[in-house]
Amino acid sequence: MIKSIKLLRNSTTFKLAVAAGVSFILYELATFLFPILLAIGLAFALYPVSNMFSKITVGQGTIHLSRVVAIILAFMAFGMFMFFAVTFILLPLFGQINDLVAKLPDYTTKVESTNMDWLLKDPSQYPRLPYNFETLIDDAMTWVMGFMGGILRNLFKSTMDIIANLVGLIVVPFLAFYFLKDWRELRLMMINLFTYDTQPKVAHILDEIGRTLSAYIQGLGKLSLIAGACITVGVAILGIQFPLVFGFLAVMAETVPVVGPLMGAVPAVFIAYSQNTSSAFSVALFYLVFYQIDGNILMPRIMGSKIDLHPVVLILSLLIGAKLYGILGMLFAVPVAAVYRVLYKELWHSSDEPRPTETEQ
Template sequence: MLKYWPQIRKSTFFKLGVVTAISYVLYLMAGFLLPLLLAVGLAFALYPLVNAIAQVRMAHGMIKLSRVVAIILALMAFCIFIFMIIGFIILPLFGQMNEFLQKLPALAVKSNLQDLDSMLKDPSTIPLLPSDFNMLVNGLLNWAMGFVGTVLRNLVQSSLGIVQSLIGLIIVPFLAFYFLKDWRELRLMVINLFNYDAQEKAAEVVDEIGRTMSAYVRGMGKLSLISGFVITIGTAFLGIDFPLVLGFWAILAETVPVVGPLMGAVPAVFIAYGQAPEAAFHVALFYLVYYQLDANFIMPKLMGQKIDLHPVVLIISLLIGAKLFGILGMVFAVPVAAVYRVLYKQLWHAGEGREN
């Protein structure tokens, strides 16, 4: 058996089996990995700030801040930034969301009245009623009852999930602190898991994954903030209600590739249509122009070719992520796919040219 090991190791089926096994283990550990991934992302985002603070000299250059102090200051700056977002954006956002939810039935009624008005003006547009109207009504009522039950169950499950998530979020800054403080030791620890002959290749893979993730996290952070700012200002200028809600939603939608623009635009068009049908056209045009600029100019400038994933791979990754983990799966689908791409490029054909 051992004499056939080189051929088995080079087999495509063997490699696919290893990838599948690793993916399955990661899937089973998803609940544990989420705080870890968030901490890694935070560490990558704060790394340039930590380096900048560590270079600051005080007392006419006589005192240089230690890296630990620089990390603590960077984390404090991040916490202040989060508190500012909560105070100036999140709290007003909740107020706008509450107002939006209160107006939601009125928006739907207004939309229906507009449809009714068009039907009265042109009776030919009135749809034919189904032959069994009572059956239709009963079916809708049953669906509504089932929907309400599902929502209530999801609320209970979400409440438990929120408690677990809060516990996980508490450890994120602590993990990020140690990632920033001891990243060289952690990198060396990972490399030392491999045989001496493979350590050089392992170091190359680890470094490329680090560069890819760093570029993605920083680029995506900038893109999201730009989108939130532009959408907030643009919708406010167009006179659309709830610009902060739409801007915050744009920040979240920007983290989802491919379908993010559609996710960001639909609520805005719906709100605008509730105000005036012609406003919906203006909003749709605004989103179309902005996201075209985003895709063709802003994103290439900020992201470059660091991820380098084919659109088909992106879409498949998003579908798998959405199926397994919902919205969070879609958010993390691209960086995970980028890591797999690095592993494929570096390791899939490694050693094949040296073995007979």
């Protein structure tokens, strides 16, 4: 009987059923879990800040503060950062988004007319153009305008939804405070839910998930701030309107691997082309150089290799997240996929039989 139970537990069908059941429960509880996930993310982000405040160097000596005082100071620093962000970034950003959405049809018309004037100035130079080329240009411009408008509307709607649910989000800082203060006790409480012989495995899985999420959230925060600041300043220097919008798109693009840079660059190049056709190349080159530096230098140094997911897995995770929960789903898609990867690595092949080596496979 015991052997049959072990065989069932280690079977692929059973593991797939458990994975599907857990995914279904998470889907049904998504609204309830959202503040908890935000609190966990905030706790991971503030953890190094609270550690920094726990030891303050003054002259030749070091002042050691209690854990609670250090956490309170970390929240005060976060509050000051949010006040600055809302006052000097978020409110002006909303104004720029409204202006851009209102001017999109004019920009599209200008780009369309510019292209047609350039191409049809001497039609004999383009004998191979299809007869319906003008219609194709119209369709392309309509798609670009719809793509940009959809991104901006979804970003604005997601932000407004978060603000509208502010009452529910009030619990986030309180949860984050207790996660920071009592994380050791909470970890031990979760481990003790399992049988004695499985507790070491559970402890290892929790530690691995913690390291993975910590590296991702803290690294993503740094990369997003760098991208937002660089893109905002760079676009402003190049003389393109709405720099805060493109800086915000750059911040969001950092949360969307693989396709994020394209989503951030296309609107900027389009607007640059509509304002001044000669500046579109400069903007495209600026984005190309920045994202080469971001992907090949900044990301490996800051993020490391903790999120070791194949690009196909990343794209599928993003598509599923976007389909289920829109922008917020894309935001949480990568960390959720990273947690599933840890669980897969630690549990999928878990059995009483030794795993075959590469030569045996």
